[in-house]
């Protein structure tokens with residue numbers, strides 16, 4: 001088995017999240033250092049890096065249509081820029 005292979009979801013075929021999601025991640029754009037650590041850890045490929053006009057670095061952005069609220073991103077973020085909040 002090869003190592004270091006990331007499995008990429010095809011979001012066009014992925015099921016959208018329903019109203020059952022209990023928690024959602026909230027990204028504090030001021031705390032986010034743009035390290036991209038959270039991106040490959042999201043099991044639903046729901047995080048992308050977005051460049052905002054007032055920021056020099058790209059910041060993590062969650063697609064809530066596909067995020068399942070698992071909390072992995074909040075756990076893995078090295079600067080605790082993501083907080084899980086109840087819906």
Ligand code: SF4
Nearest residue numbers: 042067068070071073
């Ligand atoms: S809570 Fe889970 S599914 Fe949602 S963005 Fe974070 S890692 Fe991805």
Ligand code: SF4
Nearest residue numbers: 032033035036038077
């Ligand atoms: S892991 Fe944290 S600091 Fe790094 S891009 Fe994601 S939210 Fe930003």
